Amino acid sequence: xxxxxxxxxxxxxxxxxxxxxxxxxxxxxxxxxxxxxxxxxxxxxxxxxxxxxxxxxxxxxxxxxxxxxxxxxxxxxxxxxxxxxxxxxxxxxxxxxxxxxxxxxxxxxxxxxxxxxxxxxxxxxxxxxxxxxxxxxxxxxxxxxxxxxxxxxxxxxxxxxxxxxxxxxxxxxxxxxxxxxxxxxxxxxxxxxxxxxxxxxxxxxxxxxxxxxxxxxxxxxxxxxxxxxxxxxxxxxxxxxxxxxxxxxxxxxxxxxxxxxxxxxxxxxxxxxxxxxxxxxxxxxxxxxxxxxxxxxxxxxxxxxxxxxxxxxxxxxxxxxxxxxxxxxxxxxxxxxxxxxxxxxxxxxxxxxxxxxxxxxxxxxxxxxxxxxxxxxxxxxxxxxxxxxxxxxxxxxxxxxxxxxxxxxxxxxxxxxxxxxxxxxxxxxxxxxxxxxxxxxxxxxxxxxxxxxxxxxxxxxxxxxxxxxxxxxxxxxxxxxxxxxxxxxxxxxxxxxxxxxxxxxxxxxxxxxxxxxxxxxxxxxxxxxxxxxxxxxxxxxxxxxxxxxxxxxxxxxxxxxxxxxxxxxxxxxxxxxxxxxxxxxxxxxxxxxxxxxxxxxxxxxxxxxxxxxxxxxxxxxxxxxxxxxxxxxxxxxxxxxxxxxxxxxxxxxxxxxxxxxxxxxxxxxxxxxxxxxxxxxxxxxxxxxxxxxxxxxxxxxxxxxxxxxxxxxxxxxxxxxxxxxxxxxxxxxxxxxxxxxxxxxxxxxxxxxxxxxxxxxxxxxxxxxxxxxxxxxxxxxxxxxxxxxxxxxxxxxxxxxxxxxxxxxxxxxxxxxxxxxxxxxxxxxxxxxxxxxxxxxxxxxxxxxxxxxxxxxxxxxxxxxxxxxxxxxxxxxxxxxxxxxxxxxxxxxxxxxxxxxxxxxxxxxxxxxxxxxxxxx
Numbered sequence: 001x002x003x004x005x006x007x008x009x010x011x012x013x014x015x016x017x018x019x020x021x022x023x024x025x026x027x028x029x030x031x032x033x034x035x036x037x038x039x040x041x042x043x044x045x046x047x048x049x050x051x052x053x054x055x056x057x058x059x060x061x062x063x064x065x066x067x068x069x070x071x072x073x074x075x076x077x078x079x080x081x082x083x084x085x086x087x088x089x090x091x092x093x094x095x096x097x098x099x100x101x102x103x104x105x106x107x108x109x110x111x112x113x114x115x116x117x118x119x120x121x122x123x124x125x126x127x128x129x130x131x132x133x134x135x136x137x138x139x140x141x142x143x144x145x146x147x148x149x150x151x152x153x154x155x156x157x158x159x160x161x162x163x164x165x166x167x168x169x170x171x172x173x174x175x176x177x178x179x180x181x182x183x184x185x186x187x188x189x190x191x192x193x194x195x196x197x198x199x200x201x202x203x204x205x206x207x208x209x210x211x212x213x214x215x216x217x218x219x220x221x222x223x224x225x226x227x228x229x230x231x232x233x234x235x236x237x238x239x240x241x242x243x244x245x246x247x248x249x250x251x252x253x254x255x256x257x258x259x260x261x262x263x264x265x266x267x268x269x270x271x272x273x274x275x276x277x278x279x280x281x282x283x284x285x286x287x288x289x290x291x292x293x294x295x296x297x298x299x300x301x302x303x304x305x306x307x308x309x310x311x312x313x314x315x316x317x318x319x320x321x322x323x324x325x326x327x328x329x330x331x332x333x334x335x336x337x338x339x340x341x342x343x344x345x346x347x348x349x350x351x352x353x354x355x356x357x358x359x360x361x362x363x364x365x366x367x368x369x370x371x372x373x374x375x376x377x378x379x380x381x382x383x384x385x386x387x388x389x390x391x392x393x394x395x396x397x398x399x400x401x402x403x404x405x406x407x408x409x410x411x412x413x414x415x416x417x418x419x420x421x422x423x424x425x426x427x428x429x430x431x432x433x434x435x436x437x438x439x440x441x442x443x444x445x446x447x448x449x450x451x452x453x454x455x456x457x458x459x460x461x462x463x464x465x466x467x468x469x470x471x472x473x474x475x476x477x478x479x480x481x482x483x484x485x486x487x488x489x490x491x492x493x494x495x496x497x498x499x500x501x502x503x504x505x506x507x508x509x510x511x512x513x514x515x516x517x518x519x520x521x522x523x524x525x526x527x528x529x530x531x532x533x534x535x536x537x538x539x540x541x542x543x544x545x546x547x548x549x550x551x552x553x554x555x556x557x558x559x560x561x562x563x564x565x566x567x568x569x570x571x572x573x574x575x576x577x578x579x580x581x582x583x584x585x586x587x588x589x590x591x592x593x594x595x596x597x598x599x600x601x602x603x604x605x606x607x608x609x610x611x612x613x614x615x616x617x618x619x620x621x622x623x624x625x626x627x628x629x630x631x632x633x634x635x636x637x638x639x640x641x642x643x644x645x646x647x648x649x650x651x652x653x654x655x656x657x658x659x660x661x662x663x664x665x666x667x668x669x670x671x672x673x674x675x676x677x678x679x680x681x682x683x684x685x686x687x688x689x690x691x692x693x694x695x696x697x698x699x700x701x702x703x704x705x706x707x708x709x710x711x712x713x714x715x716x717x718x719x720x721x722x723x724x725x726x727x728x729x730x731x732x733x734x735x736x737x738x739x740x741x742x743x744x745x746x747x748x749x750x751x752x753x754x755x756x757x758x759x760x761x762x763x764x765x766x767x768x769x770x771x772x773x774x775x776x777x778x779x780x781x782x783x784x785x786x787x788x789x790x791x792x793x794x795x796x797x798x799x800x801x802x803x804x805x806x807x808x809x810x811x812x813x814x815x816x817x818x819x820x821x822x823x824x825x826x827x828x829x830x831x832x833x834x835x836x837x838x839x840x841x842x843x844x845x846x847x848x849x850x851x852x853x854x855x856x857x858x859x860x861x862x863x864x865x866x867x868x869x870x871x872x873x874x875x876x877x878x879x880x881x882x883x884x885x886x887x888x889x890x891x892x893x894x895x896x897x898x899x900x901x902x903x904x905x906x907x908x909x910x911x912x913x914x915x916x917x918x919x920x921x
Contacts, residue, residue, distance in 0.1 A: 036089055037079045044229070046368045047361065053229040054080050057374050059096055064374060066387040068275040068312045069344035071098050072375055073231045073250045074110055080230055081111045086267045086902055094272060102274050102389055107835075107899070109267035112233040112251070113222050115259050117154040118209045121237030123185055123747040124814060125260055126154075126192040127676065130667040132917050135682035141921040143665050147197040149265035153217050155202040155209035156189065159744075160535035161542040162466070165503050166528045174533045175205055179655045181740070184675040185747065190661035193650075203652030207534050209236070210243040211470040211507030214327055215356050216646045218249050220345065221369050224362040229369040235262055239334040239811065240568060243470060246327030247352065248345030253334070255710075256814025257840045257912070264916045269839050269900070273339060275310040276301075277388030280317030282397035286626045289478050290325040291566065291586035292402045294332050294471075295412045297394065301336035302410040304392055311338040312388065317396045318343065318379040323352035324475035331471045332568050335409035344377040345370050357642035403589065406562075406581035407432050407572045415589070419602040425581070426459055426560060435560050435580065446557035448549045450499040457553045457561065458598070462500055463546055464563035464579055465594035466538035467529060467587045470507040472566040476637045477629050479511055482529075482587035483520025484632065488622035489595060490523040493612045496594045499550050502528035505537040509645040518636040527591060539567035543576045554578045564593045592619050674732055679749035679822075681913060687921060689909045692872035695826045695847070698798035699777055701789060702757065703765040703857065703864030708803055709810035710837065712762050714819060715742035715755025723772070724754035724786040746815070749822060754786045756819025766864050777865055789823040800827045800868055802857050808837025817844040821911075827870060829884070829894060831856055838897055845911040847872070848897040849882065860892050872896075876904060 042055045056072070056079050057064045067075065075095045081087050087109050094106050117125060133143035160178040164170040179186065186204065193201035202212055213234075223229040234244060234251035237259045244251045258268045278301070284293060301311065311333070313326070321329075326343045333341040343349075345366075353363045370376040378384055401415040406425055411432060413421045426442060428434025437459065445458045457463070472478050496502055504524060506512060512531060515521050524530075536542065543563070545551065554561045555578070563570075563579035570582035585593065593599065595608045607616035651657070662668050669678045704712075719725050719739040728750055729739055745751040758772040766775040767782055775781065776788045783791075792799055801820065807830040808816060817840035820828070827847035838848045849870070857863075869885040878898050885891045898904050909915035 035080075035082050036084065037082055037092070040079060044369065044372055046365045051223065051229050051365065051369070052227055053369055053373060055373065059092075063096055063099070067096075067098055068277070068310065068386045068388060069375060069377060070250055070275060070310050070312050070340060070342040071095065073233055074108070076231055076373070077111055077113075077233060078108070081267070087111070098272060099387055101272055106272045107269055108272050110270055111267045112150070112235045112262050113219075113230070114151040114153070114232070114234050115148070115263050116209060116213055116217065116234055116236040116241060117152065117259065118158050118236075118238050119154065119156040119185065119189065120158040120743045120746060121256055121259075122154040123189065123676070124256055125237070125263065126189060126196070127679065127747045128260060128681075128913060129192070129196060131678050131681060132913060133666055134678065135685060135917045136920055137666060138682075139685070139687050139917070139921055145920045146917075148199050148263040150262050151198050151200075152263050153200045153202065153213070154189065155206065155212050156186070156204040157208045157535040158540060159185070159204060160533040160537060162501070162503050162505070162532050162537050162544040165501055165532050165544075166498070166530055168525070168530060170530050170532045175653065175655060178204060178533070182744070183659070184673055185744070186656070187659055187661050188667070188676045188747065190656070190659050191664075191667055194661065194663060195665060195667070200650065202649055203656040205534050205653045205656070206649055207509065208470040208473070208507035208536055209238060210240050210331065211474040212649070213244050214247060214474055215508055215510060215642060216649065218244055218247055220247060220249060220349070220353065221366040224365040229365065231375060235259060235268065240331050240470070242333035242340055243327050243331035243474075245333070245340050245342045246330035247323055248343060248349050250340060250342060252339050255811070255816070255836065255840060257817055257843045258836065260814075261843065261912055264912070266912065269835070271308070271835065273308065273310045274389035275312050276304065276306050276338070277385075277391040278311050278313045279315035279391055279393040280313060280321070280396055281315055281393065282317055282395040283320040284396045284399055287401060287623055288399050289401070289481065289586040289588065290321075290328045290475055291472055291478060291584075291589075293325065293396065293399050294329045295402045295404045295409070295584065296399045297329055298332050298336045298404070299410050299412040300392070300394060301338065306336060306338040309338055309389070311336075311341045313341065313343050314377075314379060314385055315393075316380050317394075319346070319348065320396065321348075322477065323348055324477065328471055328475055332409065335568060345375065346377045346379055355637070355639055355642075357639040357646070401589070403583045403585045405570050405583035407570065409569055409584055416602070416604060419600055422460055422581075422599045437560065444557050444559065446553040446559065448553040450547060450549045455497060455499055457550070457557065457559055458600075459560045460581075460598045460600040461559065461561055462564055462593050462597055462599065463550055463554065463561045464501045464538065464543055464565070464576055465496075465590045466501075466503045466505065466543065466563070466565040466567070467590050468503065468505045468537050468565055469539035469567035470536075471539070471568040472587055473506040473511055474508070476514060476633050478566070478587045479506070479515065480518060480520070480629055480632050480636075481624055482591055483515055483518060483524060484624035484628060485588045485591055485622055486523040486527050486529065487520050488624070489591065489608070490526050492617045492622060494595050494609045494617060494622075496527045497597050498528070499547055500528065500594055500597065501543070501546055502594055503532040503538060504529040505533050505535060506531070507534070509534065510641050513641045513645060514636045517641075518632050527594065529591065538563075538565050538575060539569065541574050541576070546576065546578050551578050562599050564590050566590050588623070672732070673748070674729055674734055674751070675745055675747055677748040677750060681911070682917065685910065685914060685917070687918065689914075689918070691874060692876050692908060693826075694872050695798050695800065695868065695870040698800045698826060698868045698870075699792055700766070700802055700864035700866070700868070701785065701792070701799045701823065701825060702774055702801050702803075704801065704803040704807075705763055705765070706804035706831070707806050707809060710808060710813045710816040711810055712759045713757060713808070714813040714816040715752050715758060717741060719751075719755070720758070723758055724784050725751050725758070728754055749818070752815050753819060753822035756815065756823055757785045786823065793824050798826045799824045800829060801825050802862060802864055803828060803830045804856065805831045806834055807832070808834040808840075810834070814840070817841050817846065820844075821846055829857075833897060839903070842898060842903045842907055843912040845907060845914070847907070849884070849894040850897050852893055852895065855892065861889055862886065878904065
């Protein structure tokens with residue numbers, strides 16, 4: 001019996017590897033397998049043009065009709081791209097059987113139609129493409145072949161900061177500083193814009209990536225210029241990529257490695273998601289804004305629990321929301337925890353496409369295709385409602401004016417309750433809703449002088465008020481609302497204290513256009529809300545320093561000063577180091593709280609100020625009516641504005657146009673640059689892969705516990721002055737005030753490698769206290785993690801990492817895998833992995849190994865002082881058990897977490913980038 005079992009196993013392995021090698025042969029020759037679903041291709045006449053599309057309804061009409069619309073998009077992509085290698089017929093079957101498979105954590109591949117990047121995360125991607133061109137050239141190939149296969153758009157929006165404000169030249173001065181600080185990065189990106197095909201760069205000063213995506217870049221349907229029609233879908237290297245779901249485009253944020261995989265025509269792996277149906281009924285009240293709606297939904301869905309799920313909106317209430325309203329709700333998807341917050345395309349979507357100046361013939365093609373493919377919704381028709389994993393409901397008429405804070409987006413507060421809520425937060429113990437201010441200090445105040453006048457700050461004083469972020473500046477109703485409120489406030493003689501850092505940073509030039517045309521800019525400027533830049537700015541923490549007398553007063557009194565912003569995140573320490581409390585609010589409320597100067601106000605009972613005749617002016621006296629807003633939006637938000645602004649979107653401003661970027665196929669790396677550097681991913685890479693590399697006599701660099709997140713692993717935030725990265729920069733003549741952040745230096749692998757595992761809260765069991773330290777063996781020396789890795793490298797020793805459950809949880813980040821690779825880590829042995837991070841490790845050529853059920857480092861007696869050897873067989877298969885040999889202790893088995901054939905292909909080549917380089921030879 002045993003001989004028979006062994007024979008069958010060997011025969012299975014032979015058959016498996018025969019198929020596997022044939023698959024490799026097929027892939028390496030770039031042959032395209034016949035799509036088994038070609039019979040589903042149908043013709044569609046639209047006007048005088050004939051198109052084709054995959055009619056996936058023919059798979060099974062009954063099952064298809066019950067699928068959520070978001071899942072239909074995943075199904076269409078699987079059918080259209082099925083090659084029985086990256087995407088199998090069984091994957092198509094699993095998606096079609098969503099109702100039965102949705103709770104089983106079935107893994108499926110997905111190939112989005114395009115990729116969108118912002119500059120912080122986009123620079124490393126362009127670095128990788130430049131490096132791949134060098135590698136292809138070195139191996140005798142044509143570097144011009146290295147280009148994105150899927151369309152890629154990069155919007156530069158993360159670099160501008162609010163240094164200047166409350167002046168008519170603030171925009172120009174902030175942009176000048178932006179270019180001064182980021183010239184190297186911008187030169188490099190400009191090289192990429194001309195060198196790479198299928199790659200569009202929207203220059204700095206143009207807008208925020210998600211708003212530009214909504215107003216201009218989104219196709220909604222691909223193929224309107226060609227023959228084959230299919231749904232637009234997108235992944236982006238920013239978590240708020242989800243905003244585009246408001247226009248009926250499935251999209252979400254991913255890490256850099258997944259984004260690059262899609263750019264290179266590969267799929268990404270995901271678990272077939274559960275879909276929560278969010279039913280909207282009723283209509284919003286006359287004084288309620290879309291911001292109030294999204295803050296209400298965010299709190300509600302946090303309570304429901306939608307992490308790793310899709311949310312799909314339906315019900316008659318959806319028809320009451322404009323696309324801008326829906327985009328606001330979809331934008332804050334990361335804050336309520338879902339993967340997407342999807343609104344299927346309907347008549348309102350088509351109206352928006354016309355309003356934003358999209359080509360009329362293309363809009364007709366979009367409508368005809370989506371209706372033919374069963375992807376178009378009529379929200380008033382309950383007969384079109386699909387099945388959902390769960391249904392929750394919100395009556396829009398019950399939504400009231402709201403803010404969220406002081407430390408989390410989901411902590412919504414009725415504006416009517418704000419005064420009492422803030423007082424409770426001051427007294428509560430330290431937490432998400434508490435600051436633990438001693439009773440004797442609740443009334444503390446600090447006088448100070450600013451511009452020759454005396455003022456006083458107290459707990460709750462507003463020191464920042466920013467109309468910012470694509471979340472709200474993409475919505476004409478709230479932007480016009482802010483403008484009309486400002487106009488009425490000025491008419492009543494109301495002002496904003498000059499020490500408050502007020503700013504207006506819209507997400508596109510269209511906003512400025514319609515604000516000017518409607519005549520509200522002078523009033524906004526009179527209240528201090530001058531245009532300061534086109535970018536994320538205060539929303540991502542680029543609020544710039546407060547005026548020195550203000551920051552000194554805050555520090556002197558240890559005051560809970562406040563920032564109010566129309567953004568999507570208000571985590572402690574994010575907005576500004578001097579604002580311990582931060583509240584998300586609609587643009588009109590940002591102005592209202594700026595005029596009040598404090599959060600310690602009840603707008604119903606207390607006036608904002610006095611008019612010239614001494615009469616009190618309440619918020620209700622200057623709040624614009626819905627009829628006013630609709631009229632001004634109808635008159636001043638016009639298609640011609642979008643056409644004019646976006647016709648010159650890639651031209652940039654004079655500073656961008658004056659940049660003299662190199663014109664060449666290969667990037668001429670500057671060896672002295674501390675921002676852009678060619679990483680060593682392809683150093684000494686041969687033309688053919690040499691097989692699976694075994695791990696011998698490896699030291700343990702780190703011995704970690706459970707729930708080590710990508711925040712612990714990936715470099716982030718400011719560069720500490722006593723860190724290996726700081727020493728590297730100082731050695732190259734960079735002064736501490738020029739260190740900038742890890743985010744700004746993502747294009748330099750030497751900086752990023754030194755910042756890997758540099759989190760001050762990292763708990764490494766090899767040393768006694770938390771921080772970025774480890775112990776070298778056998779010497780026993782305690783040193784910075786990077787320095788220990790370098791010593792091991794000089795000793796020619798492999799490295800591994802021991803860890804617990806959920807290794808790599810949190811946001812997907814490319815340097816959470818690239819960094820360990822740069823440190824020389826060959827394998828990670830964990831109790832379990834976060835799904836995407838495990839895939840990213842494979843993508844960088846690192847072996848993910850999992851303890852067998854019931855085993856841990858502790859149960860096996862491992863403490864990290866040992867040496868480890870792991871033999872990888874030539875005929876490695878997904879999920880295979882491998883033996884780990886340990887010095888001085890018994891060997892043990894682990895499961896190799898290569899979960900698919902495709903992952904083995906990537907690993908055999910040393911990673912996905914190496915695989916693509918060889919594929920292009």
